[in-house]
Amino acid sequence: MKRQCNTTNEMQVSLTMELNYPFESSSNVFYENVLSKVMKRTDTVINCPSNEKDSAAGIQKVEIIGSLAAVESARLFIRDYVPIEFVTSCRSDRVDSLGTQLLLAHFSSTFGVKMVFKLVEEDASYQVNIRGHQYRFDLLREAVYHFCHIVQTPSESVEMDLRSSSLHVSLVRKCTQLIEKKSGARICCPADGNSVLVRGSLEAAHLASEMIAFQCPSSVKKNERIRSIARQMDISVFIDKTNLSQDELNLFTCEWNTRNLYELWRMRLGLQSSFSVLPTQRHLWSDFAELSNCFFRQVNSTIFGPRREELALEGHRTSCDETLNLRRI
Helix, strand or coil: CCCCCCCCCCCCEEEEEEECCCCCCCHHHHHHHHHHHHHHHHCCEEECCCCHHHHHHCCEEEEEEECHHHHHHHHHHHHHHCEEEEEEEEEHHHHHHHCHHHHHHHHHHHHCCEEEEEEEHHHCEEEEEEEEEHHHHHHHHHHHHHHHHHCCCCCCCEEEEEECCHHHHHHHHHCHHHHHHHHCCEEECCCCCCEEEEEECHHHHHHHHHHHCCCCCCCCCCCHHHHHHHHHCCCEEEEEEEECCEEEEEEECCHHHHHHHHHHHHHHHCCCHHHCCCCCCCHHHHHCHHHCCCCCCCEEEEECCCCCHHHCCCCCCCCCCCCEEEEEC
16 A cells, blocks of 8 residues: 655655564554554655565564654654564463453453463463553553463563564674663574564563664765764764666664754755754663664665765764664765
8 A cells, every 4th residue: 555745845755664573464454554544644655665585584664755754753653553462371271261252352342452372282271472552551561460360370471572683683682681681581582583582570571672672764964074973973874876867875873863863864954953853762762871882673764865976975884783774865
């Protein structure tokens, strides 16, 4: 599904962000039910580019096209609607005594969460997946605690399976000890390189998932002053020659660094400070300063405009995981 933005003289930004789904093949439903609404609310065009390399892992990438303010608004909407899923286990006789259908209906109507029961016959137990959304995390938390209470299973140990790209997982591995120390959860990155497993209390697991889930957008102006500022802002800059008439200026940084990225975009266009866009970050991120130069997921941001030969910048690569890519054409 595609919708065209209103034609304006404003520079357009294309932001490609990587989403982590705790489930596998519901991306089409997510796109139809959520992304189409986001397009209407924010006056953006949103596409889901295919990624054959990570398709087996269920990785979904979303491309947002529109003005910078509209793209930022759409990014926030999408982040709030990204599913969160906790996994717990309990004895099968306790679930059977209550009835799975009754439990499904009760938790759906009361907490707005979805549940999946998977019978583990050798252990006479159920693996229970409880899924909600970021914007209603309080209800999801209450649902998990309530379920653990009624089936008499400990709530101190839940799991999260965060699907991600191989690059992101490899960078998370470098920060595992720091994440475990700050969150109190245990982190495991399986050898297949397509997911990160988190285990601990509900609060600890959620905090760890937030530390793993950093993301964001980007932008730049070519001259020595901007080049110097980009380095100070921990933003990498390099030029990509696309054809004889166009160059692509790429900027890379983490979503934690979104504010600096937007400011560099404003300076690149020579706009006054009144055009600044101040992104809204999740409140938990204020405690993660040590991670800002360690890892972040991918976000690509593109600015379209006339070719400028002087835009050839010598970039430098940061140690960030979540990457912002802005291209000035």
